[in-house]
Amino acid sequence: MQSIEDQIKSCMSMGNLTQDITLELRTEEQSESAEQQIQMQQEWNQDQGEFKQNQQQLQQQDINQIQEQVWNCPIFNSAAITKELYQNLSETYDLLNKLHLKAIDLTKKFNAVANFLPRFFQAIKITFIGILQLEQIGLITNDKDIMSKSINEEYNINVNKKKFNEKSVCILLEFAITHILSQILVLFETIEVRREKQELRQLVIYLSKLQTCLEQLPGAANLDINDIFCFDRGHYRWQSLNSITQEVLLGSREQISKSYGKVAEGILLANAMISKGSEFSNEAAKNVMQGFGALYYLVAKKDAKLKADHFMAEPNKNLAFKAWNLGESGFLSKLLPLLFPMITYNKKIYIPQLFKRLVEDNILRQYKENNINHIQNDCGECVNTNLPKSPELFTKNKERIPVRILCHYNLQEIQTDSFVQHSLKLIQGQKVFDRIIIHIHGGGFVSMSSRSHQTYTRKWAKNLQVPIFSIDYRKAPESPYPFGLDDCWQAYMFIMNYIDKYFNVKPKKVVLVGDSAGGNLVAALTVQIIKSGARIPDGILMAYPALCLDIKQFTPSLLISLNDPLLHHTVLKLCISSYVPQQFDAASDPLMSPSIASDEILSRFPKTRIVLGTNDPLHDESFRLANKLLKLGKDIKITEYKWMPHGFLQFDVVQGMKESEQTVLDAQNILQDLLTC
DSSP states (O other), rough: OOOOOHHHHHHHHHTTSSSSSSOOOOOOGOOOOOHHHHHHHHHHHHHHHHHHHHHHHHHHHHHHHHHHOOOTTTSTTHHHHHHHHHHHHHHHHHHHHHHHHHHHHHHTTTOOTHHHHHHHHHHHHHHHHHHHHHHHHHHHHOOOOOOOOOSSSSTOOOOOOTTOHHHHHHHHHHHHHHIIIIIHHHHHHHOGGGHOOOOOHHHHHHHHHHHHHHHHHHHHTTTTOOOOGOOOOHHHHHHHHHTTTEEEEEHHHHHHHHHHHHHHHHHHHHHHHHHHHHTTTSSHHHHHHHHHHHHHHHHHHHHHHHHHHHHHHHOOOOHHHHHHTTGGGGGHHHHHHGGSOSSSSSEEEEEEEOOOOOOHEEEHHHHTTOOTSSSSOOSSBOOOOOOOOOHHSSOTTTTTTEEEEEEEEEBOOOOOOGHHHHHHHTTTTTOOOEEEEEEEEOSSTTTTTTTTHHHHHHHHHHHHHOOOOEEEOTTTSSTTTTTTHHHHHHHHHHHHHHGGGGSEEEEEEEEEEEETTTHHHHHHHHHHHHHOOOOOEEEEESSOOOOOOOOOOOOGGGGGGSSSSSOOOOHHHHHHHHHHHHHHHHHOOOOTOOGGHHHHHHOOOOEEEEEEEOOOOTTTHHHHHHHHHTTTOOEEEEEEEEEEEETGGGGGSSOTTTTTHHHHHHHHHHHHHHHOO
């Protein structure tokens, strides 16, 4: 059996360095009885005063030491970089070394405590990787080539001095110092066996955040030095963007934070419930314990937050997506319709795949031929003219694409074989809808549906008095890229070319709208439409869209995800890894990352509107796309809600965010404008 010293050396060997850093949640760690849970909560509450006092004292000591310390870290060339970056690098390097040595000491101290050891080994690995990364930066600041690629490529900082982005590295390091490294240091100084479960959960949470920061560090170092987020908002580069951005204040920061807090409590409760249910293998027991968990955590909110944060720090993919999908299944799905506004027409049709498919072979061929980001005019022709009969369109079919139609008015459903008679009725004055909206729902590419988004799509259909076609595309991980996008493409082309054969709808004006992942699919679908030479929509509206799926592409707003209960950094990575298969390249494929679309494609974009909140991890990428569209002279406008979080359109419900009601109305007005201009 290896000694502790040998195990420490082994976990820092280059072969093991980046293997098994993340440890899956173990159900045996979380399987306490109700009495144990209550006792644990009482002990935790008793310890909180002492813990917070120690934490404040240690943090104040650290602040005093930092203020008195004159940084002198010889591995960084202070003459070659800004004073701010030099201080941040030196302070981070110092903290990582302290934490690394402390983790080694704690490993030896708590070697008899089985649950502690894996976490301390994890801390040793992560801090050592951080140290190696900063030493790579040290070589860059000294204008030396990085000689070794001993770090896993995921963490390797491979950039030359001329391209090294000091500003973004500073932003990342300042965040890590303040919100992560100093917290881990306090935890290491106060850790006790008697609070084992709480201490472990805190450690898991902070190590998970640190790991994400270290994964982002190469992207921050390699960010284009002319990127707009490397300049202050007062810089001339932002002046044009400011002119097309309407900033909206729906309330004070405290008011909106409090309002979102209610939604966050519901999200945390859902995660805690799923986590609690996962402790049991029997399905009936899972459901019972989820219900028990809901009751318990409604009372013990502090423990609910800690358990949920722990659950999200190292989430099981299936459980995390299940939490997002609670409104689509189980007892919550039965309550959801109570939140929907009344609507006259609500039916599903099932659309066949009649057009050239977006498939893996074709996309990989475009990679090879280097034309994935160019217009080809080769995909818009119908390859199957066998249109379904009207009854077939309304018959559920797993081989077809479900599309929900919402309308304030009972649409006339035409029997295909009576098309001639229908044409005569149209000539005689039968109402025809010539304006439509095509909606693509969000949910991280992995969850939700047109059903759960009816909280606002029904309002739009009723108030705008136009049919809304909401596409239920296939979702990851079972159906990753390009399946979902192909569903949207097939549905769009069918609606634009053949919907008038089944309804009194003949689209002359069409607007695409989508939120989050749906915003990505709206932009990607627009790229595909332009590439193919098909009929371009008259306008697009994207709400807080995910416009870049390259996980290595750094933006400052991504740091918000480290503390966001909805778009948590671990779930964000899970969603992207589930949707983007390894054989595809999100860094160069505009059908996955529309913000990197070529000028050739973007120059044909329709009127583009974006609504987003400043407290959204996806905030920044929208401005990168807007900047490119603006340079091309395109009609682009942004509505930016101060302090609002990701997902706000869906929070316009009872016990949701009262501020969200206005965002739904504003989006409705944008759609009206796009449909009438």
